[in-house]
Amino acid sequence: MPIGTATSGVLRVADRGALVALGSTLEERELPAEGVLIQRQVSGPLAMVQTLFDHGRPLAFHANLRTGDGARGGACNKESVALPDVERFVQRLGEDLVWHGALSLDVVLTSAGPRVIDVNPRLVEPGNALRAGVDLVAPLLELALGQRPRCQPASREHARTHQLLLAVLGAAEQGRGRRGVASELATALRHTGRYANSVEELTPVRGDLRAALPALLASLATLLHPGTSSWFTGGSVTAYALSPDGWRRILAAAGEQ
Secondary structure (H helix, E strand, C coil), rough: CCCCCCCCCCCCCHHHHHHHHHHHHEEEEEEECCCCCCCCCCCCCEEEEEEECCCEEEEEEEEEEEEEECCCCCEEEEEEEECCCHHHHHHHHHHHHHCCEEEEEEEEEEEEEEEEEECCCCCCCCCHHCCCCCCCCHHHHHCCCCCCCCCCCCCCCCCCCCHHHHHHHHHHCCCCCHHHHHHHHHHHHHCCCHCEEEEEECCCCCCCCCHHHHHHHHHHHHCHHHHHHHHHHHHHHHCCCCCHHHHHHHHHHHCCC
């Protein structure tokens, strides 16, 4: 859809039945006059790419694979990876645009080459980059202060990070039930599977034990009643999401000025 936040404007159609059901869904969501954009699905691992530029000068590049799906399709597990072809492409893009600041992309690594599906003029989850030796936040702050930051070192491969809160909510949201939530927690606590040699990036408790509260509350709630995951995820997005009605009000206000 033309307007959407946190995947709320994206719907996946897998077969004819889903296509028929989509009509009712779009009517409920007040389909904008602009209609919808239809895209063909491509298959492959998803890489999250974060970069920084100083008026077109490349400052930093980092990429990580999404190795686990959490709530609302978020990345609950990540592992850093070297993508020289993508790095060359993004550097060319930043240089041609004389880009200043952060630029983040989601890239599907298909057999025919990388396919960009999302671009954001901001940083997106820089925790894995820091784990891989690339500080994206400090240079961005320096740019905001009008300074000229030094280039960051190359990103190390195989640096693993996770977001347990997203993983727990994702297990409940995906219909895995109490057993799925418990299994996710057990795997994380044992540091096995996707959590082997991985560190928490969203709610780290070192130096701040209160950071564990969100993950703890979500774990207890979903263990008691997995359906409560929608309360956590839906409420958080609603607080900042731009709805089609909100967009029309913005356009109307702009026309009055």
